[in-house]
Amino acid sequence: MLVAQLCTDNPLISCMLMFTSLLLCTHGTAGARQAERLVFADLYPRNPEITVTVLTIIDQDWQGMTGDDWLNSSHTHTTFLDHVQQQMQEENEEDWQRIKEQYPLAREASFVGTVGPIEETIAAQARQRDCDLIVIGPHRESKRLFNLKMEKGLRSRINTISFHKILPCPLLVAPLNADAD
Secondary structure (H helix, E strand, O other): OEEEEEOOOOHHHOEEEEEOEEEEEOOOOHHHHHHHHHHHHHHHHHOOOOEEEEEEEEEHHHHHOOOOHHHOOHHHHHHHHHHHHHHHHHHHHHHHHHHHHHOHHHHHOEEEEEEEOHHHHHHHHHHHOOOOEEEEOOOOOOOOHHHOOOOOOOOOOOOHHHHHHHOOOOEEEOOOOHHHO
16 A cells, blocks of 8 residues: 655645555656656655556547548558557557666556547546556646757647546646756
8 A cells, every 4th residue: 555645845735645556647758757756766666565557648639640631542541540559659668668777666567558538548547447546747838839849758738627527536746847857
């Protein structure tokens, strides 16, 4: 059972929570890596008996990528979609390998990749796995276009209003670390 003392730097706002199964949502961005660090460097080492599932969701919106449909047959379109999904899964597996190398305890976790609407998929996976805590990375402000540097990871964002309505368990957002850029 995970007993996490949050806000350890301020005992006035500390709280004790008990969890047995945790769903870590990550997609390789700097914000998601902060959630990984919170789980595998802070929470899991103190509570190795918890079950951790690492979830990477590929937003279903990518399936709308069709290009010049008038040039494509349905077979070409299907072949293209299969190829893109395979490429994304390979990138997920590379990212999972990075996590396992950076945090050796992560080798004990289950890794799941799926395609679907972000909010609904997180909620469904948490329900399916009987998770009692979901961990995500902090909201990060988008940089201005002229300062934007390309970085690895999916750029999907959670619609917090719809997400909070369907949460099956508590949600923990990793603290924003300004030095993580």
